Amino acid sequence: MGRHRIVDFLNFLLQRVYESKPIEESFILDAFNKVVKDVNYHFPTVDELEIIDRITTSQNELALFLFRIGRELHLNNKDNLKAQIHFLMKDLCGCEIYFNSSIDTGFYIVHGEGTVIGSRNTIGKGFVIHQNCTIGHKMNGAGAGNVIGNNVKMYCNSSILGELKIGDNVIIGAHTMVNKNIKANMTIVSTSRLEYL
Incomplete structure (x- = not known):
């Protein structure tokens, strides 16, 4: 249930982008999994739901999440989708x-x-x-x-x-x-x- 929130949240953010393009759910969830590992490296007791809360309330984890999505798109040669994530990172973070x-x-x-x-x-x-x-x-x-x-x-x-x-x-x-x-x-x-x- 929590992971659907993170997908919904990114789709909500993409409304800020002129002529935004949808991003596959698998890329969003792969990026989120990496953010969980990033955070737990330093804060082992922070669970996924709290990390989602931090992302959706524009705490430090939001920039991490956007980077990890952009990196997933880069590694999968989705160059046509990266610019909108770059825009969101600059605009929001x-x-x-x-x-x-x-x-x-x-x-x-x-x-x-x-x-x-x-x-x-x-x-x-x-x-x-x-x-x-x-x-x-x-x-x-x-x-x-x-x-x-x-x-x-x-x-x-x-x-x-x-x-x-x-x-x-x-x-x-x-x-x-x-x-x-x-x-x-x-x-x-x-x-x-x-x-x-």
Whole structure:
């Protein structure tokens, strides 16, 4: 019963899109299953009904849900359906995440406003990103993207720019720009220079 709510909810959102196109229920449910795994990676006791409530009341999980739907459409070559999900993510969540970026289980967005994850990035398990963060390239439309390890956290207004490798368990502090490779288990904070603590 709860899963029909999530399908109905997406169809409701699609009414905001000019000349929207229907999305197969199987893609919606596959995306929702991934969101459940994302949330339970960090919050194991949160059940599906609560996750649906969070999505439908525009909490952090809404942006996750829209990304996971867009990613499902991308992986299934439904290019004609992706633009409307991209529009909804920008319109409702104020963030932009390219669907050709691969983000493993445990992805979580905290206060997603202003967050941009550009194209062709590969991100591991347990990735947490806060508001106004950017993961991008040095040149638009070129490059292989960044490779980010498992359990990396980015705090507000931080950025990763380049074609970089970020190791597992890295914490990137608020207002920090990363433009060099970072080894695993480092905490990076904003100073007048890149500093490893």
